[in-house]
Amino acid sequence: MIGLVDCNNFYVSCERVFQPSLEGRPVGVLSNNDGCVIARSTELKAMGVEMGTPAFRLQPCLQRGEIHLLSSNYELYGDMSARVRMVLEEGVDEVEPYSIDEMFVRLEGLDDAALTRQARSLYDDVRRYTGLPVCVGVGPTHTLAKLANHMAKSSAAYQGVCILTADSDETRYLLRHTPIGDIWGLGRRLAERLALLGLRNAWDLRNADAKTLRRHHSVVLERTILELRGISCIAMQDDEARRRIMVSRSFGRATGEWQHLREAITQHAQHAAEKLRHQRSLACALYVFLKTNRHRHDQPQHTPELVVALPHPTNDSRPIIATARRALARIHRPGYRYMKAGVMLLDLLDTEHHQLSLLDTTDDTEHPRNERLMTTLDTLNRRMGRNTISFGLPTANAPWKLRCGNLSSRYTTRWGELLKVKA
DNA sequence: TCTGGGGTCCTAGGACCC
């Protein structure tokens, strides 16, 4: 069987671990730049605040003190996620992180009673050791585990743990009451198209002809149908290496100035290179883009982009930054007010399997030195905080820097920001 | 005034090969 451990209102819960006064109150966490709501506490959801609501629309509630809005603190959330993973790894053999707040676990060779005990103990352990509330869903396939988790979350009767078998009355009942759009992997588009065929809920789909639907739609749909029947089609993924690495941010204020754009791209290229080294990969190419503010219909729009090859496969920040800057120079057009910039690393290779290029002119003795330099850089930045050492010194108060008006402390990753306890 | 930042997989169609 496969379990899905999903943290409840993850970002909000991370904040509450260190600010217990937020417990029981309507709390939202905002996207970068404090732009819109990306996580909501149960209380905030109950007030009718939708995902993606722009922060400015909530100003009245905020000023009346009815709600709390926090800037997002990814350093904290990332670290809390790693802790959840460690707790799960104590309890089960195989953990597959699916997103920052969800992890699949493999639960094999257990009878019904043992399965229930195991799921319950994962539920208790994560809460006890990290302070985060979770729900646990268990099923014969990823898709059914996902559904079970949804049930555990939405009905208090389950007390946070729901176990579904392929062919029980309970499963049948739940499938009948699950709209197609709520099934993992099937979105709004497909739901609309399937509705035309009279298929409305998961039970209809489970009993539909998988081969025909594959022909008219896609193999993804066929797999989902089989998964709903309890036939596992989605493998656990063990390789953690990403195939693309993207770093992009909206700016705090729009800017068209070359110097500012160059700083933003430099910073993004640096962070991307850091991520690249962390997963032990090399990039062969990169992609750079700029965007103007698409919500400003009164201003001229420009969204240039460019893919360029790197001189050779590398994870060294310097050629990556240099290439990104050259690409920027080619796409930047004066006279536009840009609102977002980004760098994506492409065609990633595993460091181990890399073949040195005949055309690579770097002296062989340079490679180990460059590697040591990058390793030192990463170690310092990891220990002392990101950007302790960086290429180029960004302008103070540059317009491209993020706005984050209500950022909580990085309680678990910065010595200077530890929680203070008053006696 | 103010609207996020990442990812994945699949498909269709073009270019090209024998």
Added chain:
DNA sequence: TCTGGGGTCCTAGGACCC
């Protein structure tokens, strides 16, 4: 008039996820 039958690789774009 008639104009094969495979195959691979690459890319853009759609759909979906959190």
